[in-house]
């Protein structure tokens with residue numbers, strides 16, 4: 001029987017929640033999972049607890065699952081990225097018919113998405129790689145969705161994707177909350193748009209994650225300075241984040257940080273221990289930050305702060321080595337700073353300026369990537385669809401949308417007048433915070449590399465003249481001259497070079 005509007009494969013928590021989100025919006029959804037146990041458990045859960053359960057149809061045989069979906073079929077995959085995605089596509093192919101569309105909602109590497117799109121379109125099917133951000137709650141009540149693929153395939157998927165995406169207020173841009181099972185948000189602007197062809201959606205999702213890495217690292221550095229340099233406890237720091245969440249830093253990550261820091265340890269019944277003080281300081285990572293940094297290196301895009309955030313996690317993971325080294329390698333040990341209010345204010349400025357640089361790097365990377373991979377990205381829209389649903393959602397993103405709406409060809413976010421002024425206003429405090437941290441021996445790699453990016457980008461002259469001379473010296477790599485046109489290359493025969501001593 002052909003009854004389902006859409007199908008979904010992969011019933012781990014993301015798949016289950018996205019299926020329920022789709023059903024809540026009035027669509028009938030067929031679901032399938034490699035192991036039938038999960039399908040059975042899920043449909044049983046739906047029957048018991050979900051108002052939309054009648055629209056969730058579970059199947060044991062993949063052929064029945066596919067047959068149940070209206071043509072052209074739309075089949076969403078939420079299986080493990082990598083080999084599992086290829087295995088699932090291979091299992092589906094024999095049952096598909098012309099123009100059917102597979103939508104990969106997993107965290108695929110964009111080059112895999114390009115490969116899969118090519119292979120499927122050669123067989124008369126369509127493939128959309130869609131970034132899905134917002135974790136389990138986002139999937140259930142409104143994620144940010146970043147689809148890439150052909151315009152025709154997108155036209156077919158668009159109504160459903162628009163319905164299930166996060167919604168923001170059309171005027172304030174703030175995420176509309178309050179959805180409950182069976183009662184999704186009605187109205188508002190959807191946090192989804194066609195990002196581009198083939199791998200564009202997954203690429204943009206990857207950059208989103210790279211930015212998420214640096215956003216989190218910056219927050220951690222601000223926390224570390226308040227804790228170590230100002231001697232504040234977690235609850236006090238949490239209050240600062242709560243205040244920051246009322247201003248220009250307002251964002252999901254600042255909000256949850258305030259919440260986390262004010263939480264006491266549930267394992268301590270006395271309520272006298274802060275939860276965060278009990279968490280081991282070794283960060284994990286799943287790879288999307290690394291992919292962003294690696295691609296930036298490959299394209300020669302200066303995303304140094306994003307890369308720094310990946311390295312900061314790597315360094316944190318060397319817990320035992322750090323503990324051993326802390327007994328050997330000595331740094332300064334200064335008393336706690338007493339000018340608390342002013343320093344907190346300065347740390348807020350350092351955080352905001354560094355954040356601007358981090359986003360400038362992410363968008364600069366996408367500017368280079370679109371040339372490399374033949375996409376036409378709309379940066380204002382990308383910032384817009386990150387306004388709701390996703391982890392980096394923030395008021396700040398509206399400023400980015402405004403910046404690109406004012407000038408679609410903006411070379412760098414820092415050159416938009418709002419951001420230029422913000423950097424000018426904050427930079428003294430930013431420098432002061434880094435100087436203080438350095439004197440105290442507290443690592444602030446993300447604050448520091450963001451500032452190096454700002455100072456590097458605004459330098460008409462960098463010491464690369466000496467670097468080119470060195471390269472020419474040892475490797476005959478040639479150099480350009482400031483008194484000759486660009487593109488004319490010179491080489492000095494260094495062994496024969498007359499050594500003229502300057503009289504200057």
Ligand code: 2AM
Pocket residue numbers: 009010011012033034035038078079080083084085087088
């Ligand atoms: P499973 O329940 O049968 O393990 C997240 O792990 C999701 O990806 C699960 O739905 C899981 O199905 C699915 N998955 C993992 N590896 C898979 C594979 N090789 N083929 C199909 N689905 C797979």
